[in-house]
Amino acid sequence: MTAGCVSSDFEVETLAKSDINMVSDIHIDQTVILLKSLTRKLYKMNSEELARSPGATIDSQISRIFQCPPLPPDPVLSAKTGTDAILLGFEPDFEGDRVYAVIYGLFTMLYTAYNEKCDLFLLDFLEAQNLYNSARNIEILVWRLKTRYKPDGSLYFATNICDGPVQNLSFERLFGKLISLQDTMALVVAGRGDRLIKEAVHTLAFLPVGI
DSSP, X not given: OOGGGSOTXXXXXXGGOOHHHHHHHHHHHHHHHHHHHHHHHHHHHXXXXXXTSTTOOHHHHHHHHSOSSXXXXXXXXXXXXXXXXXXXXXXXXXXXXXXXXHHHHHHHHHHHHTTTOSSOOXXXXXXXXXXXXXXXHHHHHHHXXXXXXXXXXXXXXXXXXXXXXXXXXXXXXXXXXXXXXXXXXXXXXXHXXXXXXXXXXXXXXXXXXXX
């Protein structure tokens, strides 16, 4: 084949990727898709939170949150990211948009678990423990969503609808897929380097995720 026959769509950078990195990129893409679906559902179920972000729409919030690298947090989060931002969303005296706090925190936690990269190349090495811990943190978040109540006795976030003969468990399915993605990636990375993952004991506290 002559040089003139090479497609202009060919990207040389793909030659620098290993199979594991391509798998990682797919996991990152799928994770963001699931997070965007969760964001949309949370805002629809908790519309009062969107009103705490003046002039914002669901689409504009999604565009603002899911930037890579992430935008700095809004001032209302007091520079908090990751699980610290998630926790802020459950504080009784927090006056900001709780959906934004939780989703921004979740997104930045997962961004950290993927080495703060938008695209993974051959020399970028993931830590299986970070991915494992991020999966456990999502489980802890799901528990908080079900069990954390405001002083007035209502849940901080409305999620699954359990009234009537049919239960809407779409949140459970989305969170389950997110957890599965991180656990699968943790096992792949651990297997590649013959590394052990330290399993967490049952805890209600978020686990560290860092680079």
